[in-house]
Amino acid sequence: MTALLVSLMAALMIVSAVVVTERIRLLRWLRRNAASSAHSGGSQRSTRRSLPVRQAITEARRQAETAETSQVAAEVAHQRLALSLDALRAGLVVCDSSGTIVACNTSADALLQARHGEALVAGKVKELLERARKGEEVTSNIELHAEPRKSYEVRACPLQADSELLGAVALVHNTTESQRIESVRKDFVANVSHELKTPIGALSLLADTLHTDSDPLVTQQLIHRMQIEIQRVANTIEDLLTLSLLEDESGHRAAPLNIGEVVEAAVDRITESAEQQRVKVIASIPEDVALINGSRRDLESAVFNLLDNAVKFSEPESRVEVTVTTEQQNITVSVSDEGVGIPAAEQDRIFERFYRIDRARSSNTGGTGLGLSIVRHVALNHGGDVRVTSREGFGSEFRLTLPQS
Amino acid sequence: MSEQTRRSFHVEIEETSELVVQLAARASDAVARATDALLRYDLAEAQHVIDNDDQIDMAAFKIEEQCQSLLALQQPMAGDLRQILATMWISGELERTGGLACNICKGARRMFRIELPPKLRGLITEMNDEAIRLIRLSVDSYSEHDSALASALDDIDDRLDNLHSSFVQSLLEASSSQDLEVQAAVQLALVARYYERIGDHAVNISERVRYMVSGEMPGQAELIELHLEESSSEPTEVSLNGEDNSD
Numbered sequence: 323m324t325a326l327l328v329s330l331m332a333a334l335m336i337v338s339a340v341v342v343t344e345r346i347r348l349l350r351w352l353r354r355n356a357a358s359s360a361h362s363g364g365s366q367r368s369t370r371r372s373l374p375v376r377q378a379i380t381e382a383r384r385q386a387e388t389a390e391t392s393q394v395a396a397e398v399a400h401q402r403l404a405l406s407l408d409a410l411r412a413g414l415v416v417c418d419s420s421g422t423i424v425a426c427n428t429s430a431d432a433l434l435q436a437r438h439g440e441a442l443v444a445g446k447v448k449e450l451l452e453r454a455r456k457g458e459e460v461t462s463n464i465e466l467h468a469e470p471r472k473s474y475e476v477r478a479c480p481l482q483a484d485s486e487l488l489g490a491v492a493l494v495h496n497t498t499e500s501q502r503i504e505s506v507r508k509d510f511v512a513n514v515s516h517e518l519k520t521p522i523g524a525l526s527l528l529a530d531t532l533h534t535d536s537d538p539l540v541t542q543q544l545i546h547r548m549q550i551e552i553q554r555v556a557n558t559i560e561d562l563l564t565l566s567l568l569e570d571e572s573g574h575r576a577a578p579l580n581i582g583e584v585v586e587a588a589v590d591r592i593t594e595s596a597e598q599q600r601v602k603v604i605a606s607i608p609e610d611v612a613l614i615n616g617s618r619r620d621l622e623s624a625v626f627n628l629l630d631n632a633v634k635f636s637e638p639e640s641r642v643e644v645t646v647t648t649e650q651q652n653i654t655v656s657v658s659d660e661g662v663g664i665p666a667a668e669q670d671r672i673f674e675r676f677y678r679i680d681r682a683r684s685s686n687t688g689g690t691g692l693g694l695s696i697v698r699h700v701a702l703n704h705g706g707d708v709r710v711t712s713r714e715g716f717g718s719e720f721r722l723t724l725p726q727s
Numbered sequence: 728m729s730e731q732t733r734r735s736f737h738v739e740i741e742e743t744s745e746l747v748v749q750l751a752a753r754a755s756d757a758v759a760r761a762t763d764a765l766l767r768y769d770l771a772e773a774q775h776v777i778d779n780d781d782q783i784d785m786a787a788f789k790i791e792e793q794c795q796s797l798l799a800l801q802q803p804m805a806g807d808l809r810q811i812l813a814t815m816w817i818s819g820e821l822e823r824t825g826g827l828a829c830n831i832c833k834g835a836r837r838m839f840r841i842e843l844p845p846k847l848r849g850l851i852t853e854m855n856d857e858a859i860r861l862i863r864l865s866v867d868s869y870s871e872h873d874s875a876l877a878s879a880l881d882d883i884d885d886r887l888d889n890l891h892s893s894f895v896q897s898l899l900e901a902s903s904s905q906d907l908e909v910q911a912a913v914q915l916a917l918v919a920r921y922y923e924r925i926g927d928h929a930v931n932i933s934e935r936v937r938y939m940v941s942g943e944m945p946g947q948a949e950l951i952e953l954h955l956e957e958s959s960s961e962p963t964e965v966s967l968n969g970e971d972n973s974d
Contacts, residue, residue, distance in 0.1 A: 437870060438863050441752035467759035468859045662845040665766075666852055713853075715846030715897075 413494035417451045419487055433494060439466035443474050447492045454478035454490035463497070469666070472498045506674060513676035517558055517691055521551040554690075561692040565675070568620065568699040576615045576704075578727050581653050582607040582646055584618060588625035589644060592633060600638040603629065606645040614653055615727040616704045624700035624708075625655055627693040628720045632659035634689065635718075651726050652706070658719035664712040672710065673698045697722065736801050743793050743814055744870065747821070750786045751866040754821045755859045757783065757828035758925060762855035765835035765918065766848055773832035783825035790818040806939075813939035817869060820928040820935070824862065827921045827928075834918045841911045844901050850894045854922040857887040861929035868933055874940040880933035881945075887926040894919045 404427075407414055413430030417423050426434060434444045443464055450460050459479040466472045478492040525548060532544045589605045596603045625644075632642040640660040647654050664672060668679050676691040694708075697720075701708040705725050712718035757776050764773035794815040797803060803811055843851075861884060868877040898915055901907040907915075934945045 437748050437866055438752055439756065441748045442756060445749050445752075466756060467763055468755050469759075469856060663849055665848070666856075714849030715844065716849060 411496070413447075413492075415447055415451065415492045415494070416481070416489060417455060417491075418489040419455060421452060421455055423451075424489070430492075430494060439468055439472065442466065443476065443494060446474075446476050447478070447494060450476055450478035451490045451492050454480050454492065455487060456480075457482075457487060471667070472496065473501050506671075509677060510675060513678065513691060517676050518555075521554045521558075524551045525555075558690045558692070561690045561696065564623070564696055565692060565699060568696065568703060576617060578613040578615055579618050579621070580611060581614055581621065581655065581724065582609075582611045584621045585625055585644060585646055585655060587622050588629055591622075591626055592629040595630070596633045596642070599633055599636070601633050601636045602639075602641045603633070604641060604643045606643065608646060608648075611646055612648060612653060612726045614704070614724050616724065617700075620700045620703065621724075624697045624722060625657070627697050628655075628657040628722065630689075631693060632657050632661065632718070632720075635659065635661035637661065648726075652723050653726060655722040655724075656719060657722075658717060660717040663714040663716050663718050664710065665714050666712075669710055669712060673708070736797070736803075736807075739793070739797060739801075740807065740810060743790060743797070743811075746786065746790050746793070747814055747817055748866060748870060750783065750790065750818060750821045751862055753779075753783050753786060754824040754828070755862045757825050758831070758855060758859055758862070761828040761831035761835070762851065764832050765838070766843075766851060768835075768840055770836060770839065773835050776832045777829050780825050780829045784822055787818040787822035787825075791815055794818075809939045809942060813869075813935040816935045817932050820931050821862075824925050824928050827925050830921050831918055834914045834921075838911050838914050841908065843911075843915070844897070844906050846897050847894065847901060847907075847915065850890060850897060851918070851922075854887060854890045854894065854919065857890060858922050858925040858929070861887065861926050862932075865929040865932035865936070868936045869939075872936070872940050874937050877933035877936040877940070878945075881930050884926045884930050887923060891919055891923040 407427040408429075410427055411429060413433050414425075414427045415423060415430045415434070416425040423434075430447075433440055433447070436444060443466075446462055446464055450462060453460050457480050459477075461475065461477045464474045464476065466474075473496075475495045475497050476492060477495075478490055480490050481488045528544050528548045528551070532541060532548075535541065535544070585605060585607055589603055592603060629642065629644060636642060636659045642657065642659045645656045647656065664679060671677050672679065673694045675695045678691050697708050701722055701724070706723045708720060708722045710718060710720050757779065760772055760776050763769060764776065794811045797811050798808075801807075861880065864876060864880055864883065867873065868880065895916065898907070898912055898919070902909065902912045938944045
């Protein structure tokens with residue numbers, strides 16, 4: 323019985339031990355499994371959710387940074403382009419395919435806002451853009467006749483990409499200065515040819531006639547005419563040489579001199595021809611004129627040229643006044659007349675070589691067409707300037723300004 | 728929608744104003760070209776001005792049409808209404824200015840190669856410059872709605888009137904001293920009158936600008952006063968006739 327009880331207890335103990343062991347194993351397994359499950363399952367979920375989000379965030383950040391950098395770069399590039407276009411002297415206008423103006427630089431903006439003459443240019447720009455956005459390339463020149471005279475060239479062409487018209491661009495050039503220079507060049511060639519060829523042609527004809535005509539009276543007249551033409555050529559050559567010398571010796575042979583004495587000498591030289599034309603020359607020279615540094619010969623030649631012109635273009639019984647005044651550090655010699663005057667449009671051209679306002683009148687007045695060029699060169703060589711104010715039909719005033727020594 | 732319509736309306740008014748500025752530029756350029764044709768004996772230039780007058784007329788017509796359309800479709804009020812009415816009148820004045828430039832060119836053709844005394848040439852240049860200056864000032868006053876400038880234009884025009892008087896005086900002197908043929912003298916007197924008329928048109932523009940800005944027409948007050956005086960004097964006359972109109 324006892325043995326049975328012991329064995330029963332032992333069996334119970336073994337069973338309980340086994341049960342306990344199994345429970346412990348089960349618990350261990352459960353714990354391990356749970357831990358493993360918790361570990362492995364949670365990690366997978368986290369990987370499935372957080373990894374793409376992080377990547378996306380990183381990617382988005384990267385893209386945002388790239389976009390920001392690109393935007394800044396694009397803004398800088400746009401600003402650089404806009405500033406470059408603004409720096410252009412030419413006006414630039416861009417329109418889209420519907421004809422709406424979408425961009426223009428500063429020069430063009432000023433033109434498009436302009437009133438008066440330039441409003442015509444703005445109108446022409448819009449007209450040409452309209453034609454260009456339909457695929458036509460067009461150029462037009464505009465002359466504005468109201469003072470101040472200006473000229474423009476407008477060129478418009480289509481903006482095309484892969485046979486698609488995106489709009490048009492117009493370029494506006496102010497051609498005033500280039501046209502003026504071209505006109506000066508053309509006139510110079512024509513004028514120099516006229517001044518040199520005319521007396522030579524006349525001499526040739528006179529010599530031919532002299533060769534065939536033996537009448538002493540006619541011969542005498544022909545010789546007299548030849549002498550006049552020869553004198554004309556000699557004067558032209560002399561003035562050309564003077565101009566050439568003036569260009570070479572700027573600032574040379576300068577010595578202190580009294581401009582009053584120079585003006586008096588020039589007035590003495592002109593007196594005879596003034597009396598012949600019944601023109602009264604009145605000089606007003608103050609006693610205490612400051613000295614200037616310069617060439618007496620050149621300055622006397624300049625003042626004489628001004629007086630000579632004033633007398634030549636004055637009507638009989640009129641007056642020519644020459645005055646010397648001191649203003650600040652400058653001495654001004656002013657020669658004014660009551661003659662025919664100079665048209666406003668010609669006033670900035672009269673100092674050009676061989677330029678004549680009225681060629682028909684030049685044969686009556688003589689002269690080489692170089693006098694005022696000489697005056698200007700003398701003024702510039704002495705650090706001064708010569709200016710004209712004139713009213714056509716009422717007279718002119720030339721002001722030769724020279725710095726004091 | 729209404730705001731959109733209104734915005735478009737003001738854009739249209741603005742566009743019409745730009746057309747007026749363009750028309751004024753055309754008209755003053757025509758005057759300058761006409762003077763060149765006259766003083767440089769340039770028949771081609773004279774023909775160019777005459778041929779281009781149709782364009783000026785067309786531009787003025789277009790402005791009038793736009794104004795009529797705005798009046799009919801937008802029924803503007805107050806300042807907008809005055810601006811549209813003034814613009815219509817101003818386009819007419821500028822069209823006449825272009826016509827006068829044509830007349831100068833026709834005069835230039837009739838006087839072809841007739842040498843003009845320097846004094847007359849100088850005065851023609853000065854009248855041209857002054858006439859163009861007046862057109863420009865009147866357009867400035869229109870564009871800037873500058874009533875003060877518009878009011879000053881009548882006085883500024885005095886200079887052109889004085890130049891015209893000096894021209895007529897010089898013309899009489901030149902004719903009497905046999906420097907100028909009678910036919911040329913008559914043509915020149917007409918040409919001078921055209922410049923003077925151009926100045927008058929500029930003054931008319933300035934009066935329309937004053938109306939546009941303030942709603943008052945220069946001289947209107949005097950006219951109303953005169954009308955009132957006439958109205959008030961009527962019963963007196965009637966009473967003298969023995970009729971009593973009083974209640």
